[in-house]
Amino acid sequence: MRAAWAAIDLAALSDNIDVIREEAGARKILAVLKANAYGHGLIRIAQELHDVDAIGVARLEEALELRAAGISRPIVLLEGFFAEDQLPMLAASNIQPVIHHRWQVNAVLSIQDLPEPLKVWLKVDTGMHRLGVEPNEAERWFKALTESNNVASSPILMSHLACADEPEHEKNEQQLAYFSSLVASLKPEATSIANSGALFARLGQSHDWVRPGLAMYGISPFLQDNKALSPRLKQLRPVMKLCADLISTRDIKKGDSVGYGSAWTTSRDTRIGIVAIGYGDGYPRLAPQGTPVWIDGKRYPLVARVAMDMVTVDLGPGSTMEPGKTAELWGPNLPVEEIAQHVGTVAYELLCNVARRVTLVY
Ligand SMILES: *Cc1c(COP(=O)(O)O)cnc(C)c1O
Helix, strand or coil: CCCCEEEECHHHHHHHHHHHHHHHCCCEEEEECHHHHHHCCHHHHHHHCCCCCEEEECCHHHHHHHHHCCCCCCEEECCCCCCHHHHHHHHHCCEEEEECCHHHHHHHHHCCCCCCCECCEEEECCCCCCCCECHHHHHHHHHHHHHCCCECCCCEEECCCCCCCCCCCHHHHHHHHHHHHHHHHHCCCCEEEECHHHHHCCCCCCCCEECCCHHHHCCCCCCCCCCCCCHHHHHCCCCEEEEEEEEEEEEECCCCEECHHHCEECCCCEEEEEECCCHHHCCCCCCCCCCEEEECCEEEEEECCCCCCCEEEEEECCCCCCCCCEEEEEECCECHHHHHHHHCCCHHHHHHCCCCCCEEEC
16 A cells, blocks of 8 residues: 555646647747646656746746756746846856846846846736836836846846636736736837736737646636636646555444544444545645545545544445555546635645655656
């Protein structure tokens, strides 16, 4: 028997990239691999990429790990650099920072002796109000960066949508209009705004680079179906199947309580099963009673508290199930989006939280 592992379906990854490529058409693809490729394993996923134009990560450490593994595609640092002394390393390794604040512009303009000019992306705040230079300063910074000898050619202009997963939200049109007006006045060589949500909701299609993360892993960012969505969305297949074996079963009597805090008491005689995965593996501790677990072609409800190393399922009265079966916690039979809804979070968080002790099996 085996404790928690995640089966990573590389054929599904490859097919998802094909779907994204079809949806993106002639646009360029920045494949987003931050947070250990959303829990799927940074290096292996990077090695499997095809037909994408660059890789996006959030942290310098991730970018350097990719370079150390021999990955040669351009890498974009989506959160930019954190300190000026990182700039020579970025320039030497073709790592392209997103510049989202005035202090970063000043750092790039003033640094001496870069080994190579930097390729940079300039992020403007069009309404997310998190990262991005002020739109009324964008022109000034764009020009200064374009003219600087420290910068190779001119920055790619980018922004980020706050509500792309709700295609009908009025904020989308506002942000897109704002971004388009900036593009019209600055005339950058290239532009980018779409994450997975915007790509499959077909928002901002005139911009040059798309930046899909979640969709590549076969997950939909949308909570509700919507007629504006691309029909290609349905072709995506989950890449991760999170599994663990059933290591114990036992029959319990009506009125027996199970697990920490005796938080669950059975209202009938039944058989329960113990699956070797817990919050130490990244399975959410707050998964409530009734969250489905897939065993042997059927859904069973989670009961009792999620512990560090195990969870309990109610196999039902009369069950003859014995240890040794494999449970799927999420994957092709049990969409991670659905598990996230039970837990009150998003699929992104569940994927990223898969812990180091979970073996990734490709
Ligand atoms: C994470 C991230 C993305 C990818 O978002 P998904 O919703 O996973 O497609 C795109 N752009 C930026 C700037 C990001 O930080």
